[in-house]
Structures are given as C-alpha cells and as structure tokens.
Amino acid sequence: MNADRVGRRVLLGVNVDHxxxxxxxxxxxxxxxxxxxRLALEAGADGITVHLREDRRHVQEHDVRRLRATAGCKLNLxxxxxxxxxxxxLDVRPEDVCIVPERRAELTTEGGLAVAGNESTxxxxxxxxxxAGIRVSLFVDPDRGQVEASRAVGxxxxxxxxxRWCDASGDAAASELRALREAADAAVRRxxxxxxxxxxxxxxxxxxxxxxxxxxxxxxxxxxxxxxxVGIGEAVREMRRAIDRALAGE
Numbered sequence: 313m314n315a316d317r318v319g320r321r322v323l324l325g326v327n328v329d330h331x332x333x334x335x336x337x338x339x340x341x342x343x344x345x346x347x348x349x350r351l352a353l354e355a356g357a358d359g360i361t362v363h364l365r366e367d368r369r370h371v372q373e374h375d376v377r378r379l380r381a382t383a384g385c386k387l388n389l390x391x392x393x394x395x396x397x398x399x400x401x402l403d404v405r406p407e408d409v410c411i412v413p414e415r416r417a418e419l420t421t422e423g424g425l426a427v428a429g430n431e432s433t434x435x436x437x438x439x440x441x442x443x444a445g446i447r448v449s450l451f452v453d454p455d456r457g458q459v460e461a462s463r464a465v466g467x468x469x470x471x472x473x474x475x476r477w478c479d480a481s482g483d484a485a486a487s488e489l490r491a492l493r494e495a496a497d498a499a500v501r502r503x504x505x506x507x508x509x510x511x512x513x514x515x516x517x518x519x520x521x522x523x524x525x526x527x528x529x530x531x532x533x534x535x536x537x538x539x540x541x542v543g544i545g546e547a548v549r550e551m552r553r554a555i556d557r558a559l560a561g562e
Contacts, residue, residue: 320559322521323358324552325388325509327532331544332362332370345371346378348544349385352535355545356552359386359408361530364400366392366414373400380404388530390451393425398437402444409441410449410471410507410530424453424473428461435465442466449507454488454495463502470499471507471530474520478511489519496525514538514550518558529555 328345335343349360360379362371379387387406391397392414401409411434413425427434427450434450441448449469452458453476462470472495477488496506508520509530521529531551538547 322526322555322559323528324356324548324555325359325361325386325507325528325530326352326357326535326548327361327363327509327530328352328536329361329363329370329532330536332372332375336370345375346382348536348539349379350382351544352548353384355548357548358528359388361388361390361410361532363390363412364397366394366397376400376404376406380406388449393434393437395437398440401441401446405444405446408447408449408469410451410469411438411467412451423475424455424458425451426458427452427465428457431461431465438466442468449505451509452495454491456495456498459495459499459502459504462499463504467504469505469507469527470495471509472496472499473510474508474512475510477520478513478516492520493523493525496523500525514554517551517554521555521558522561 328348331343331345331348362376364371364376376389379385388408388410389401389406390410390412391401393411411425438448447469448467449471450462450467451471451473452462454472459470472492477492480488499506505527506525507528507530508526512529512531513534535547535551
C-alpha cells in the first residue's frame, strides 16, 4: 500500500441538482432534493452541492435555504460570478461557494472558469464572500495559469474540472491525468485546497481520488442516475466504496 494513502480520506460531496431536474420536469413538489440530500448524508456523504443557475432550471432558491437549515449539512453552493448570486450567497451563508462559468444554452457546465484575464472582475466578488466567512472555490481547468490566477484573486480552493479526463482514453487519458496531477500539485504549493469534479463515476473515480493532493470530490449525475436503480443511499455508498478502494491501493 502506498504510505501516502494511509489514513487519508477524500471527502465526497453529493450534487443533488438532477433530483430537482426530475421534479421540475413535471412542476410538482417531488422528488425533493432536500430529502435526497438527507438520505445522501445518512449514507456517508460529507456534504451537499447544488448549483443555483440563472435560469433556475433545476434547483430553486427555497431549496438552497432549506438545505442551509438542514442539521449536519455542509452546503456547497455553485454559482455564476454575478452580483445577484453574490448577494444571495451573502444572505444564505453556505459554508462553501464554488464559482463556475455558466451559459444558458449549455446542458451542464462545459469547462472551467476563465480566471486568468478576469482578475479585476473576480477579485472583488471573491473578497466579499471571503470577508463574510464563506470559503470560496473556483472551478477551473487543470491549467497552472488558472491555478495561479485563482490564488491571485483570493480563492482558498480550486475545484479541478475532470470532464476531459472522463471523456479521454489511451494516451489522451494519461495526458489529462498528468495535467490534473500537475495542476493539483501547483495548487498545493500555492496554499490552495484541491477539490475536483465533473463526469466522475464509480468506474473512473479511482485515479482522481488517489491524487495525493485531493481533498474532496463533488459528484452528482452518476450518483443520481444510479439511484434510479438502487436508491440514493446505496448509490452514495457505492461511490464511497470506490473512493476508499482507490485510497487503499486496490
């Protein structure tokens, strides 16, 4: 067993956006993403992630407020870098905010935030959140320049976009994993906490969980999809086991 992995725990944040997607498809009150979050926490999730999008296509403001009031729920709010969303976050005060790029036409977040080149816009927004006691993460591609810019604007965390790794195979996959490792190591050297997410499943999560710098994985679609067959609790437990097996070197 790799000595670096002994005693390590990589946190699992469960994104319940797509429970809300199913609810919104019929405009009903169920399934309830807050109830799904409760079951996920009972099954071993370390926190809950939701993305309150500009178009409110799935999660609604009342969902976020109810999650914030849920006992034992560490809440990570994904949001665009807008004054509207910053004001909402300052009102709700989640433990974590992850700033992500957002386009109305996309089905899901398509890539990392362009931090480099937008420092003058992002730094004041990040500063307002940090000053309020909210830990701020920026969702970025595994690129050293984006990592360095994230530190420069005052973020405490980077969440590395794993989508390209998940879609790649062969030599391309090896290259993407190397980029993720290098970006994670660069982040740690700059005093940043390293999280990751996007496209992760029980089948591909292992190499990402095993990265020495990894702190937390935020995973939604594959867990909610699996829950259709086995229930949210078992889907979370399966993911937890996959992460733990990777840390054990299995």
